[in-house]
Amino acid sequence: MTSVFSAVNTGVTGGAPIPSSTGAPTGYTTNQAKAARVTPDFVTVYSALLTLPTVGQVNQALHAISAEPYASMQSVALEAMEQFRANTLALSSGSKAIPFIAEEQVCQVKPGTNTDPNQAPPADCKPRTVQKLTPWSLLIDGTNTQASLNGTNDLASLDYNIFSSSYGLQYDFSRQWSAGAAFGYGRANLYNYEYANVRIDSSTYAGSVWGTYRPSAPWKLTALAGYMNLQYDSDRAINFGGLNRTANANWSGNGFTTALAAEYEWVLANDKTSRSAVRIKPNTFLSYALHNQGSFSESGAAALNLAVDSHTADSLLYGIGFQIETPIITGETSRLIPRLSLGYEYDFNGDTNEEHQLTASFAEVPALGSVDVLGQNRGSNALDVGLSLEYETSEKLSLYAGVGGAFWSNGNELSYGGGIRLRW
Numbered sequence: 001m002t003s004v005f006s007a008v009n010t011g012v013t014g015g016a017p018i019p020s021s022t023g024a025p026t027g028y029t030t031n032q033a034k035a036a037r038v039t040p041d042f043v044t045v046y047s048a049l050l051t052l053p054t055v056g057q058v059n060q061a062l063h064a065i066s067a068e069p070y071a072s073m074q075s076v077a078l079e080a081m082e083q084f085r086a087n088t089l090a091l092s093s094g095s096k097a098i099p100f101i102a103e104e105q106v107c108q109v110k111p112g113t114n115t116d117p118n119q120a121p122p123a124d125c126k127p128r129t130v131q132k133l134t135p136w137s138l139l140i141d142g143t144n145t146q147a148s149l150n151g152t153n154d155l156a157s158l159d160y161n162i163f164s165s166s167y168g169l170q171y172d173f174s175r176q177w178s179a180g181a182a183f184g185y186g187r188a189n190l191y192n193y194e195y196a197n198v199r200i201d202s203s204t205y206a207g208s209v210w211g212t213y214r215p216s217a218p219w220k221l222t223a224l225a226g227y228m229n230l231q232y233d234s235d236r237a238i239n240f241g242g243l244n245r246t247a248n249a250n251w252s253g254n255g256f257t258t259a260l261a262a263e264y265e266w267v268l269a270n271d272k273t274s275r276s277a278v279r280i281k282p283n284t285f286l287s288y289a290l291h292n293q294g295s296f297s298e299s300g301a302a303a304l305n306l307a308v309d310s311h312t313a314d315s316l317l318y319g320i321g322f323q324i325e326t327p328i329i330t331g332e333t334s335r336l337i338p339r340l341s342l343g344y345e346y347d348f349n350g351d352t353n354e355e356h357q358l359t360a361s362f363a364e365v366p367a368l369g370s371v372d373v374l375g376q377n378r379g380s381n382a383l384d385v386g387l388s389l390e391y392e393t394s395e396k397l398s399l400y401a402g403v404g405g406a407f408w409s410n411g412n413e414l415s416y417g418g419g420i421r422l423r424w
Contacts, residue, residue, distance in 0.1 A: 020047040021242035037367035042303035048241030061240040063195035067306050067360035068156060069236065071375025073190050073200050074291065074313040074356050075149065076160045079378070080188040080204055081228050081255045081289040082317065083145065083164050083415075088182050088208045089261055089285070091139040091166060092222050139168040139182060143417035150410050155376045156194035163187045164204070178212040188230065197237035202230045202253075217272075220263045228255040230291075238304055247305055251296035259287035275335055281323045283343075290314040297363045307363040309370070313355040316348040321384065334393045341386040341404070350380035350409070379409020386415075 015031030018040045026047040033040050052058045142165040151157035168182025184206035191199050208226030215221070230253040238245045262284055269277035292312045298305040321343025328336040349355045356377045361370035388402030406413040 018043045018047075020044055020051070038365050039303050042362070042365050045243065045303050048243050051241050057240065060195060063156065064236075064238050064240065065304050065306075067308055067358050067373040068375055069158070069190065069193050069196070069198040069200060070234075070306075070308055070360070071356060071358045071373050072149070072156070072158055072193075073232075074293070074311070074358075074375055075377050076162070076188050076190050076200075077202070077230055077253060077255065077291045077293075078289050078313060078315045079145075079147075079160075079413075080162050080164070080186065080202075080230070081206075081226075081257050081291065082287065082315065083143065083162055084166070084184050084186070084204070084206045084208070084228060085224065085226060085257045085259050085287055085289065087141050087143060087164055087166050087184070088168075088210065088224060088226065089222060089259060091141055091168060091182060092170065092178070092180060092210050092212055092224070135172040137170040137172070137180075139166065139170055139180065141166045141417070143415050145413050145415040147406075147413035148411050149376045149378065151194055151376060152410055155374065157192075158190055158194060158376065159192040161187070161189045161191070166206075168208075176214050179210065180212075181207070181209045183207050184228075197239075198235070200232065200234040202232045205229045205231075206255075208257075218265045218267075220265070222259075222261045222263075224257075224259045224261070226257045228257070229253075230255065234298075236298070236301070238301055243304075245301040245304060247298040247301035249296050249298045249306075249308075251294055251308075253291055253293040255289060255291045257287065257289040259285055261285035276327050276329050278327075279325050281325075283322065284320045285318070287317045287319075288314065289317070303362060303364050305363040306360050307366075309359040311358050314349060315355070317345055318348070319343055319345040319384075323386075334391070337390040337392065339386075339388045339390070339402075341384070341388075343384040345382040345384060345406075347378070347380050347382075350378055376410065378411055382406050382408045 012032045012035045015029035018026045018028050018030060018033060020026045021044055026043055028043045030040050033043050049058065049061055052061060145162040146159070147162070148159050149157060164184060164186040166182045166184040168180055170178055170180035172178045184204070186204040186206070187202065188204055189199070189201045206226060206228040208224055210222055210224040212220060212222045232249070232251050232253065234249045236247040238247065264282050266280045266282070267277050268280065271277065290312065291314070293310060295308060295310040297307040321341060323339055323341040325337055325339040330336055353374055357372050357374045359370050359372050362368055384404065384406050386402060386404030388400060390400040393399070401417070403414070403416045405415070
């Protein structure tokens with residue numbers, strides 16, 4: 001930028017003086033700004049940057065006017081999609097299913113009497129109402145995640161929050177085959193950005209379908225496909241050298257996710273149907289998530305408004321782990337079910353720069369060109385730990401709560417959730 005202004009400063013005259021942020025002359029005129037293909041306001045910004053007394057303050061200001069927070073948001077968006085995928089797979093497991101129950105009239109006869117359902121009821125039939133499970137189940141789940149990413153390679157550290165709720169239906173065609181669909185609503189927010197006062201919020205709207213196949217009693221195979229729409233809103237505060245501005249933006253993104261998962265249930269009891277049987281469930285999965293963000297431009301910060309190009313980022317994740325549950329019988333119809341889970345995940349694209357960068361320029365000063373800006377990522381490796389507790393008061397009512405953590409190469413997450421499960 002210095003060379004541009006030096007060239008025009010020596011050969012261009014006339015025009016109105018351009019004031020600095022404090023009102024003092026900058027030494028440049030509107031004619032010189034026009035010849036340099038920049039706006040007068042950009043000259044004011046440039047002057048404010050030159051007046052900063054230390055190298056540290058200059059670096060802080062440069063970070064504040066960069067698109068790095070938007071690049072880092074790519075990791076948050078991918079994680080929001082991964083969490084929706086994980087929650088939906090958890091719904092398909094059946095442990096959170098709420099089966100619909102229908103009522104029907106049956107004959108009450110003397111014990112030992114043989115009855116044929118295809119014949120008319122016997123004369124001594126006493127009708128009574130019984131409850132019968134239907135193939136339908138109502139699925140409900142909600143989790144909230146607080147997370148931090150550590151700054152590496154001069155990139156900023158930051159915090160983010162993801163809330164995810166899912167609501168769906170599952171239908172059991174047989175003992176082997178099930179299918180379901182779910183709708184999800186949530187929030188994904190970035191805050192506490194290290195180098196500037198930046199807030200990026202998004203509302204997420206997601207849908208998924210899945211199918212489950214049980215080739216034998218212990219095995220379960222699930223395939224899932226999902227879509228997510230993200231509606232973003234951001235505020236980026238800029239304060240240095242007497243400048244005090246806020247850049248605002250609204251844009252949208254679209255995401256797609258697919259997954260294949262397998263689980264084996266190992267029952268440590270002679271009676272496989274025992275309510276107190278300890279169960280160990282090894283599991284593995286492979287998932288893919290893609291996030292496509294549209295281009296957008298900020299407003300409200302004059303020459304410091306950024307224009308951000310569209311970008312596509314993806315994640316290829318492999319995971320392996322196990323869950324163990326140890327039910328404790330507390331009454332004739334009640335039991336307490338602690339569950340512990342442990343797993344390892346590897347993201348093949350976790351450390352890939354191309355997945356976590358954006359191309360940006362100054363919206364009102366396109367002559368300065370564009371630059372690729374890298375954002376922080378989670379890294380490739382993660383250790384997952386989870387603990388949940390379910391209290392089943394009867395076949396119709398359960399209370400459950402859970403907490404879990406994910407420890408990534410460049411950060412960590414804490415997730416928690418809970419709710420009520422009713423059967424009717």
